[in-house]
Amino acid sequence: MMEIESLTRDLQARFGAGLSVETRRPHSVYQIQVPAFLADGDIAQVFVCPAPDGRVRITDLGATRMRLSYTRQLTGRLELTLEGIAQRHGFSLVSGEIQTTTASGELVAGIIGLIQVESAAEVAIDTAVRRAESSESFAQAVRESLQLAFKGQADIQYHLPDDVEGLYTADAVLRLGQKRAAGICIVTTDGTADRAVMTKLYFDARAKKNAPTRWFSIARNINALGERARSRLIKEAPVVVPVFDEEKQTFTDKLRLYAA
Amino acid sequence: MITVGELLQAPKCVHSVPKHRVKAQMSHLQWDCDVEAQGVPGRFIVGLRVNVALPESFSFFLRYDAPDSAPAVLLRVNGDHGLHKNPDGSTCAGPHVHTPTQSQLSAAPTPLASGPKYAAALPAPCQTMSAAWEEMRARACITPSKEVDSAIEGVNKKLAKLAVDQLNLPLVSP
Numbered sequence: 001m002m003e004i005e006s007l008t009r010d011l012q013a014r015f016g017a018g019l020s021v022e023t024r025r026p027h028s029v030y031q032i033q034v035p036a037f038l039a040d041g042d043i044a045q046v047f048v049c050p051a052p053d054g055r056v057r058i059t060d061l062g063a064t065r066m067r068l069s070y071t072r073q074l075t076g077r078l079e080l081t082l083e084g085i086a087q088r089h090g091f092s093l094v095s096g097e098i099q100t101t102t103a104s105g106e107l108v109a110g111i112i113g114l115i116q117v118e119s120a121a122e123v124a125i126d127t128a129v130r131r132a133e134s135s136e137s138f139a140q141a142v143r144e145s146l147q148l149a150f151k152g153q154a155d156i157q158y159h160l161p162d163d164v165e166g167l168y169t170a171d172a173v174l175r176l177g178q179k180r181a182a183g184i185c186i187v188t189t190d191g192t193a194d195r196a197v198m199t200k201l202y203f204d205a206r207a208k209k210n211a212p213t214r215w216f217s218i219a220r221n222i223n224a225l226g227e228r229a230r231s232r233l234i235k236e237a238p239v240v241v242p243v244f245d246e247e248k249q250t251f252t253d254k255l256r257l258y259a260a
Numbered sequence: 261m262i263t264v265g266e267l268l269q270a271p272k273c274v275h276s277v278p279k280h281r282v283k284a285q286m287s288h289l290q291w292d293c294d295v296e297a298q299g300v301p302g303r304f305i306v307g308l309r310v311n312v313a314l315p316e317s318f319s320f321f322l323r324y325d326a327p328d329s330a331p332a333v334l335l336r337v338n339g340d341h342g343l344h345k346n347p348d349g350s351t352c353a354g355p356h357v358h359t360p361t362q363s364q365l366s367a368a369p370t371p372l373a374s375g376p377k378y379a380a381a382l383p384a385p386c387q388t389m390s391a392a393w394e395e396m397r398a399r400a401c402i403t404p405s406k407e408v409d410s411a412i413e414g415v416n417k418k419l420a421k422l423a424v425d426q427l428n429l430p431l432v433s434p
Contacts, residue, residue: 022342024314029313029314031342033342033343035345039374040374040375041344041346041358041377042341042379043341043342043344045341061287061311061313061314062285062286062312063311065285065288066288066290066309069285069290069307069309070309070319070323070333070374071330071331071332071333071373095286095287096285096287096288097286097287
């Protein structure tokens with residue numbers, strides 16, 4: 001059972017007299033009102049729930065996701081980003097709540113951690129989602145250019161027929177005349193570079209008819225990749241366009257030469 | 261440029277579409293509905309969010325989705341989710357309404373804002389979702405709506421069921 005007065009005293013000793021503890025549900029949910037306020041002026045949502053084993057669960061009771069949902073869709077990408085932010089501060093995202101269970105002696109550190117997660121969430125999620133959307137919209141724009149330039153000679157977002165889920169999808173496969181088909185991968189990050197390598201190796205292992213037997217990559221900026229991701233990519237799918245912005249007017253001509 | 265004040269003052273009515281349902285999002289319930297405003301570009305949404313563990317912590321908000329920028333919450337009526345602190349240092353506890361200041365009324369909406377930073381305390385009756393909705397309706401020129409009344413009823417039913425089935429917590433009916 002939580003002694004509210006001693007809890008208040010202990011926390012005020014650390015956070016100052018501005019802190020208060022409110023009983024939201026007797027014996028089960030206490031709101032710790034630390035004078036830390038979010039962007040819209042509302043207090044950071046920190047709740048403490050005593051656990052049967054004497055430890056305490058520190059949680060936002062789902063308030064962070066609820067706030068984010070005012071102006072954002074709760075997509076898988078957003079949830080993953082929020083989970084990442086939570087984990088970096090020692091919390092996990094469970095059933096919509098950012099929470100951790102800890103010894104009562106770690107309560108102060110836990111409260112500070114949760115406030116940091118809530119403060120970081122809005123800004124960090126916008127940045128991460130914008131970055132991911134920017135990455136995908138770049139790839140989409142390049143695919144559209146390939147489709148226009150190689151009308152009738154390109155399969156956009158091609159995967160093998162028995163890969164029904166499309167887990168190994170080439171951004172494009174160029175079939176220029178009688179020559180061997182060429183697989184094209186568009187790369188923006190280490191993740192997409194490694195995915196390109198895996199896709200190429202998957203296709204190679206299956207050696208199917210009509211599948212590409214040569215592979216090339218188009219990089220948004222090869223210098224932005226990590227060393228190992230870059231090396232793997234260069235080895236498996238030579239980067240014929242290393243910095244897209246520098247060749248965006250001419251890259252399809254270049255591809256035509258390489259893939260012919 | 262359309263200002264926050266113009267957006268709030270534009271007469272609005274809740275779009276009557278029967279398929280809007282209360283969605284369970286694990287730790288909160290949510291319901292959104294389109295709102296029509298003649299002659300205003302973009303769209304308005306009335307949203308309701310209720311925390312499952314603490315149903316008195318709810319938000320009724322009016323969001324504006326501009327045609328060429330990110331959504332922004334123009335007005336938000338909150339139940340009791342703890343203290344609020346205004347930019348001038350004043351605080352309020354209990355139910356409150358996030359409402360634009362005079363200067364914000366003359367400006368364009370702030371993209372991705374979860375609500376204006378300034379909030380004013382509301383009287384105790386605004387602890388209920390119905391009263392909060394009436395408060396928001398009056399401030400944002402929205403006509404009464406059976407859709408919203410049904411949504412509130414739907415939320416209360418879901419909360420009652422959850423309290424009995426899963427949480428075993430005493431239900432504080434908002």
